[in-house]
Structure formats: structure tokens, C-alpha cells
Amino acid sequence: MFQLKHKQFIPTDIDTCWKFFSSPANLKKITPDYMGFDVKNEIPLEMYEGLMIEYTVKPLLNIPMNWITEITHVKHQSYFVDEQRKGPYKIWHHEHHFKVVNGGVEMEDVLTYVLPLGFIGKIAHALLVKSKVQEIFNYRNKKVKEIFN
Template identity: 55%
Template sequence: MKIYTLHTKQNLPISLDKAWDFLANPKNLKIITPDYMGFKTLSGDEKEMFAGQIIQYIVTPVLGIPMKWVTEITHVVDKKYFVDEQRFGPYALWHHKHFLKEIPGGVEMEDIVDYKVPMGFLGQIVHPFLVKPKLKEIFDYRKEKLIELFGEYKEQ
């Protein structure tokens, strides 16, 4: 069983409060997801984030085929981190940790995603040229969108 990890960091020139308010709001995930993914929240985004929250989405990750994705927010520490875990969806495992930390002149946002592709050996074969590049593309889009929304961080 191969488990892969995606690790990204981004600094934003905003306060910790502003970063948390945006990133911890499930409704904002659509804003930072590429349009071609057809991302739509079906339920679970009506309340402020809490541990145990179930959020249901429709997403079109590959070949224009819509897929239901169900995540659970398993851990929340206000203005520090939250964790979402896939309960149903395109991955055999999806465990996404979101960390926020105040830095001079802004906030550091860190994402660590541990994931396993489905279909065993076949999934491992397609991972390097299908899954991994697609995830990189999504997180690159997210980075650019956050810069567009909040500005580019300048070293202090």
C-alpha cells in the first residue's frame, strides 16, 4: 500500500483572523478550486467549521465525470489548524491537514495531504502522470487565486 504526500506552504499578507475566516469557511473552497472541476457544495457548509462536520460536494476530477465527495472535519483548533478526511470519494485515502501560523507581516498557510490512489497497482502506475500532476495543478491554482484575492506576501 503506497501512501503519497503533497506538502505546500504559502505566505499571505493578511492577518491570522482574516486567513482563518476565509480558509475555515467551507463555502470558500469553490472560490479556490479551478472552474473546470465543476465543484459544488451539496450540504454541510451552513455552519461555522466544527469537528464532526460532514460536507458533501460534487466534483469532476477526471474526464468530465461528476463524482460525489464526502469529507468530515475531524479536528479543529481555532486559528491554528483543521483536518478534513474523505469519507467517500475519488481517493482510497485522503487526510488533509491545514495549518496557519502568524509570521511578520502576514500568515503562513501550510497544507499536508496524505493520500492513497484507488485501484491498487494500476492506481500506482497512473499516479505519476495523472493524479500527482492534477493535484499539483489544483494547489498551484489555489496559490495563484489566494494571491489574487489577498495580494502577494513580501518578506519582512
Template identity: 50%
Template sequence: MKIYRLHKKQNLPISKSQAWEFLSSPKNLKTITPDYMGFNILSGGDKPMFAGQIIQYIVTPVLGIKTKWVTEIAHVVDGEYFVDEQRFGPYALWHHKHFIKEIDGGVEMEDIIDYKLPMGFLGQLVHPILVKPKLEEIFNYRTNKLEELFGKY
């Protein structure tokens, strides 16, 4: 069983409260997700984030195949971090930690995603040619979009 990790950090010239307000609102996920992914919240994104919150999405990650994705906000420490975990969707495991830390002149945002692909050995074969590059592309888009919205650090 191979578990992969994607680790990203980004600094933004905004306050911790601004960062938390934006990042902890499920409706803002659409803003920082590439348009081609067809990201759409079906339910659960209409309330402020809380532990136990279930959010259902439709995404089109590859080859135009629409996929339902259900996540649960497993942990929240207001203003500091939250964790979302996939309950149903394209991964065998998806555990995404979001941290926000105050730094001089802004905030450091850190994402740590631990994930496992379905289909055993076949999943491991497609990881370096399809999954890893796609995740890198999505998070690079996110980085650029956040800089566009809030400025460069």
C-alpha cells in the same frame, strides 16, 4: 500499499484571523478551486466549521466524470489548524491538514495531504501521469487565487 504526500506552503500579507475566517469557511472552497472541476457543495457547508462536520460535494476531477466526495472535519483548533478526511470519494485515503501560523507581515499557510489511490498497482501506475500533476495544478491554482484575493507576500 503506497501512501503519497503533497506538501505546500504559502505566505500571505493578511492577519491570522482573516486567513482563518476565509479558509475555515467551506463555501470558500469553490472560490479557490478551478472552475473546470465543477465544484459544488451539496450539503454541510452552511455552518461555521466544527469537528464532526460532514460536507458533501460534487467534483469533476478528470475526464468530465462527476464524482461525489464526502469529507468530515476530523479536528479543529480554532485559528490554528483543521483536518479534513474523506469518508467517501475518489481516494482510498485522503487526510488533509491545514495549518495557519502568524509570521512577520502576515501568515504562513501550510497544507499537508496524505493520500492513497484505489486500484492497487494500477492506481500507482496512473499516479505520476494523472493524479500527481492534477493535484499540483489544483494547488497551484489555489496559490494564485489566494494571491489574487489577498495580495503577494
């Protein structure tokens, strides 16, 4: 099992921050273009527990992949969790936490994931997946700075 933690300060109020991040429509805005992120189903303006989001992504070699995540937990303006139901990972559990701090909001991500294929998955993680996941978070960090600064 692998885990990535990431914190980012966002210079805005909790209402604005929550409204942006709890809207599935904004996922594409903070995902690298090369990922080919495309939501396939109707989505509401704000997420809720039990929401299923179906999309395609092209994480490697521009090969489209279907992915379905479920929003499993939501505490308004505090946190939400998305978990993969269908996709490339054996386990994908992504927690998004929001905390009001002096001058803005601290957003913390805790991503826990397991790749399929046992030992081969561990090699793939070391050679490619770990850096790709970090690259996606670095991109998101940059885009969030652009949007909120």
C-alpha cells in the same frame, strides 16, 4: 502512500485568514472552475469537528463524482483537518496549518493520500493524479494571492 506539502505566505492577519479558510463556502472560490465543484448540503459559516461536507467534483473527463469529507480536527486559528469519507481515494487526509509570521500568515498544507487499485493506482498516480493534484494546489496558490493582495 503519497504526500504533498505546500506553503504559502498570506499578507493578512490571522483573524481574516482563518475566517476565509475555515468557511466551507469559500472552497469553490479557490478551486479551478473545470473541477465543477458544487457543495450539495447545507454548510455553516465556520467549520467544526464532525462537519460532513458533501459535494460533486469533475476531476477527470468532466465526469461528475460524489465526494464526502469530514472535518475531523479543528484548533481555532491554528489548524484543521479534512478526511475523505466517500470519494475517489482510498485515503485522503488533508491538514491545513496556519502560523502567524512577520507581515502575515504562513499557511501550510500537508496532504497524504492513497489511490485505490494497488499497482494500477500507482501507475495512474505517476501518469496523471500527481500532476493534477499539484495543478489544483498551484491554482489555489494563484487565487489566494489574488484574494489577499
